[in-house]
Amino acid sequence: MDSVKIGIIGGGRIGKIHADHVRRLPNVEIVGIADLFGGEPLAAWCYERGIPYYPSDGDNFISNPDIDAIFICSPTDTHVSLIRKAVKAGKHIFCEKPVSQLLLETEKAMEEVSQANIKFQVGFNRRFDHNFLRLREHVQQGTIGEPHIIKITSRDPNPPHLDYIRSSGGIYMDMMIHDFDMARYVSGSEVESIYAQGNVLINPAFRECGDVDTAIVTLRFENGALGVIDNSRQAVYGYDQRVEVFGSKGSVAVTNDHPNTAIISTAEGVMSDKPLHFFLERYEKAYELEVRMFIDSIIQDTPVTVNGYDGLQAERIAYAAKCSARLGRPVRMDEIYQITEA
Amino acid sequence: MDSVKIGIIGGGRIGKIHADHVRRLPNVEIVGIADLFGGEPLAAWCYERGIPYYPSDGDNFISNPDIDAIFICSPTDTHVSLIRKAVKAGKHIFCEKPVSQLLLETEKAMEEVSQANIKFQVGFNRRFDHNFLRLREHVQQGTIGEPHIIKITSRDPNPPHLDYIRSSGGIYMDMMIHDFDMARYVSGSEVESIYAQGNVLINPAFRECGDVDTAIVTLRFENGALGVIDNSRQAVYGYDQRVEVFGSKGSVAVTNDHPNTAIISTAEGVMSDKPLHFFLERYEKAYELEVRMFIDSIIQDTPVTVNGYDGLQAERIAYAAKCSARLGRPVRMDEIYQITEA
Amino acid sequence: MDSVKIGIIGGGRIGKIHADHVRRLPNVEIVGIADLFGGEPLAAWCYERGIPYYPSDGDNFISNPDIDAIFICSPTDTHVSLIRKAVKAGKHIFCEKPVSQLLLETEKAMEEVSQANIKFQVGFNRRFDHNFLRLREHVQQGTIGEPHIIKITSRDPNPPHLDYIRSSGGIYMDMMIHDFDMARYVSGSEVESIYAQGNVLINPAFRECGDVDTAIVTLRFENGALGVIDNSRQAVYGYDQRVEVFGSKGSVAVTNDHPNTAIISTAEGVMSDKPLHFFLERYEKAYELEVRMFIDSIIQDTPVTVNGYDGLQAERIAYAAKCSARLGRPVRMDEIYQITEA
Amino acid sequence: MDSVKIGIIGGGRIGKIHADHVRRLPNVEIVGIADLFGGEPLAAWCYERGIPYYPSDGDNFISNPDIDAIFICSPTDTHVSLIRKAVKAGKHIFCEKPVSQLLLETEKAMEEVSQANIKFQVGFNRRFDHNFLRLREHVQQGTIGEPHIIKITSRDPNPPHLDYIRSSGGIYMDMMIHDFDMARYVSGSEVESIYAQGNVLINPAFRECGDVDTAIVTLRFENGALGVIDNSRQAVYGYDQRVEVFGSKGSVAVTNDHPNTAIISTAEGVMSDKPLHFFLERYEKAYELEVRMFIDSIIQDTPVTVNGYDGLQAERIAYAAKCSARLGRPVRMDEIYQITEA
Known part of the structure; x- marks a missing residue:
């Protein structure tokens, strides 16, 4: 084409x-x-x-x-x-x-x-972020050996409107789903089991919507690695998007981007500006790249970077997280596979 | 005196x-x-x-x-x-x-x-580390508002001898117990429940000792905050001791100390030296301070910084972690309190 | 319009x-x-x-x-x-x-x-760089008080072709002219005198072209501040563009941009990628902004950000630098003003 | 012995x-x-x-x-x-x-x-600082190739009493003499010529003492490298002691030490504590090491790290700087050698 x-x-x-x-x-x-x-x-x-x-x-x-x-x-x-x-x-x-x-x-x-x-591509734009691309490249090249621990921090600068929350599917399906995809992407492994717990710490209205605003999820991957994701709907200092992969030969960690490199030193201390505010700023180039790569896949008839199975698996993990949070116990992914096979 | x-x-x-x-x-x-x-x-x-x-x-x-x-x-x-x-x-x-x-x-x-x-003081030396002292000071001053998420990373540069492992009481009692104390110390709250999972990723000999070498534990605190601790017995880049407390008004994070500030920029990239190698280097001044403050408590008849109850609570959490890992489910601290009351 | x-x-x-x-x-x-x-x-x-x-x-x-x-x-x-x-x-x-x-x-x-x-605008694109804009904003807001010391580092990743060097006007007119403009821009003052010295340290061919490849220039500003600029035609680790303004109430410093935030920790040390390679990467957004602001000046009939006088002054300083390097002594800017008035 | x-x-x-x-x-x-x-x-x-x-x-x-x-x-x-x-x-x-x-x-x-x-050792304690030792090690190992540019920043947190200033010998002999020694130490070369200029920007009383409070000095080394030193008697954010050596294969730079690694992120920005306040804090370990190495030189009958010639050369450069500042022109070191031979 x-x-x-x-x-x-x-x-x-x-x-x-x-x-x-x-x-x-x-x-x-x-x-x-x-x-x-x-x-x-x-x-x-x-x-x-x-x-x-x-x-x-x-x-x-x-x-x-x-x-x-x-x-x-x-x-x-x-x-x-x-x-x-x-x-x-x-x-x-x-x-x-x-x-x-x-x-x-x-x-x-x-x-x-x-x-x-x-060609079918799902909009997991973070896979196209310059930081996460570089991190994954190092993991795949073996720079850090076998992955042992994966840590993902993902916090929004401020919560969405409650109307949005009500129909969002909840924090695990709406917000943490990006991190579930990231966990699969950087670990190079499927999730085996998951334990989720959340709490309402920012705004009681989340409770009324049947949702939480703060959550920590631990993951066990099929390759034996362990993982943890933390989410908050409100980081007052801006969009906080960090990933660390720790392995047998070392670690690779990526942190936030900043609007400039200025460092101010005064009698009060040393200061710099907050990270880029939110996803539009942080992932501007990633949005551009995901669309470009989708078009390239069509023109050159090559596989897409995020396919339908990736979309499905992220949803399955999000669903397992919801179950775990409700049941108050770890949930194995094969429990989810069986439910939907039934 | x-x-x-x-x-x-x-x-x-x-x-x-x-x-x-x-x-x-x-x-x-x-x-x-x-x-x-x-x-x-x-x-x-x-x-x-x-x-x-x-x-x-x-x-x-x-x-x-x-x-x-x-x-x-x-x-x-x-x-x-x-x-x-x-x-x-x-x-x-x-x-x-x-x-x-x-x-x-x-x-x-x-x-x-x-x-x-x-006077009775337990040797939780990390409470006296300049970084953790500063972090706790900020939490107590309210710089970051109410704590929502506590993240502790604690990785040793290399595993101890297997003889030591066998009689150590396991990773939760021997290694993570420091982090359990740190969790109480920086959160200003008791733990309510805990979920632990570990794996043997570094050396199969840990399995033979009935232990794991890598573990992630999530905590729920009585004040509603959520926490996570990750431990590894082998971080090839050196002793990795970081804590982050995230709250309603921001976050405070402390990371490792380094032997010098030298940054080398060459055609290959930008490089610096690894963090201080292990606890003797990292906590040299903390060991000095904990002893000094214990002596001061005796001379001035003031309360110690880490008392017997602190020692006991850390062990109770470690025990709960062991139970959680064995049972494969979260354990509430009141389950532990009841056992020992019986 | x-x-x-x-x-x-x-x-x-x-x-x-x-x-x-x-x-x-x-x-x-x-x-x-x-x-x-x-x-x-x-x-x-x-x-x-x-x-x-x-x-x-x-x-x-x-x-x-x-x-x-x-x-x-x-x-x-x-x-x-x-x-x-x-x-x-x-x-x-x-x-x-x-x-x-x-x-x-x-x-x-x-x-x-x-x-x-x-409207007449000179292509000093660096004035539109996000880092230098933020630095200047702090200077102008008085964050650092009265400026005392201005330090500018400006190094290219690799030298241009010798053909280019021959007709370039020399390092002061071709390369350091950007830094002379930056010095005026961030100090908020005119230059009073200048002392330049250079050397051929990278490639003897520069000597044959009557030029140098490495230079350090000190400036005295009319407001009393002192300044220094260092230039090299070859920084093997990439484009090095840093500015620091130190004053009575503190300092503001900006450093390079990097392609990502990845930090690799291994048994060898801690590593990250080199700064953005050269001016096309580093000043991509600055080129965009300088053009946009020029167009805006035309449409809204407002003053341009870099006018003809700015272009002229930078050349006068460059000329003074050439004179200083040749004469082996500091040159006062009024010497230059007199020459051209004659 | x-x-x-x-x-x-x-x-x-x-x-x-x-x-x-x-x-x-x-x-x-x-x-x-x-x-x-x-x-x-x-x-x-x-x-x-x-x-x-x-x-x-x-x-x-x-x-x-x-x-x-x-x-x-x-x-x-x-x-x-x-x-x-x-x-x-x-x-x-x-x-x-x-x-x-x-x-x-x-x-x-x-x-x-x-x-x-x-054995005769001069108290240039900074040679024993962990940062400068590491920097020099890299220069000597050839990590950065041939040195081209040496940059030294040295600023005190606050000025000494005027009584001290009056008998101090002036900024070049009293304060910058440390940096002259550092320049020789890290460049591995003698100074060939020097150009000094200073100004009174902090307190007019310095002028009354016949001194300046702010100075920038450029150096040309016998090996062709160029150098610059900037001094201020008052950096409100604390003791500022940085060195950078740039060469044919890259650069090595060391910056200040800090009392802790805590980073605070709030709605206002990202903050950390100021550098260690002054020489007693920054060079505590260096003072210890210089004395230990002096004793070791005596016991083992080995050469000292800073000998009488080093002390003399630093003074000669300081004297040349004073002359340059007074004469308003660069001074060659052989002018100084001749004066004292006469």
């Missing part, structure tokens, strides 16, 4: 981010952005960028023969049905995470995807 | 370290060092330092009326009986950690200690 | 960089790129980007009534004549540094520019 | 520091501390440490046959006469810096020292 024609479904923040990155790529064209509630603002946004088409109806859009690949950026509960339609229409698919909040639905959808001759 | 006369029981490495620090303090005198197996080498070592007395029999030594305070630096299984004798003789006691490996023994001994009118 | 139409003269590396940044800006259009030696490769490059016009003759191009602003990116010895033509044609001008290598020429050109009603 | 008996002349701060370090060394005994103005306070200080002798008369003290080595810690203007007496009495000598403030006096004294069969 020489060039790729893109249709985007969902004209919200993430749909627009992808659109702006796609626009700058050579050999790519955006056919249009479909959004049920886009209306005039989306039309104006598209017009300024020369994107000619902005329908409210996604269904016809998916079957548009001018489109080679669909970006699914609509609300999570619409993903599976859109994936099915896109598969039927033979389109390549870039789908935002999670694929769905219902594990059986995701499994079935991924089964259909795997039987189709299309 | 104007000056303090010290008797040391156990002339091994840690006994000698304490002796050398005590010697330099004003208003303190070392009466002697008792060691069943000290023999000529210990005699020579004492002679060079002007320490006049080095008996093989500890029992008479303890009741020596010239001695005000006893440092118990002998093997762990001798601690409780020595504590009892010292209590009876009315001596102040500095006891190396752990008090014992048998929780009931420790409880009884601490009960007796608490009823005697003596 | 609502939108700006740009003509670029010089289709080399820097001309193309500016073209690519200009293209992405809203309300800007590139009319064409003129280059005497552009030929088919430049034509192809323009075609791929939708730039419709790529003449070999710059003179007619400058007077093209469709063009509002000229970017002068051609060899240094063409700058002054192009500036004159652009001034006559009433175009705004963005001119790469240095304006010329002949101080009297630059003075006359800047005189003409200052009497015309146009 | 199996053991060394020490006599200290001068019971001020530095004399006491050396006494306390000497006391802890094996095979060394302090015979006494002579101080004209010591009186009862010094007597009490000595008594508490078991130092039996504290005469007010230094002359008889020097010729005391019980003493093997003399530490000269008295005011600078007494050094040369004490050195002569000690040389005549055949004692080894440890002399605080500078040897004297009169270059010809120092030259003659060093001539006499060099003809005697004694």
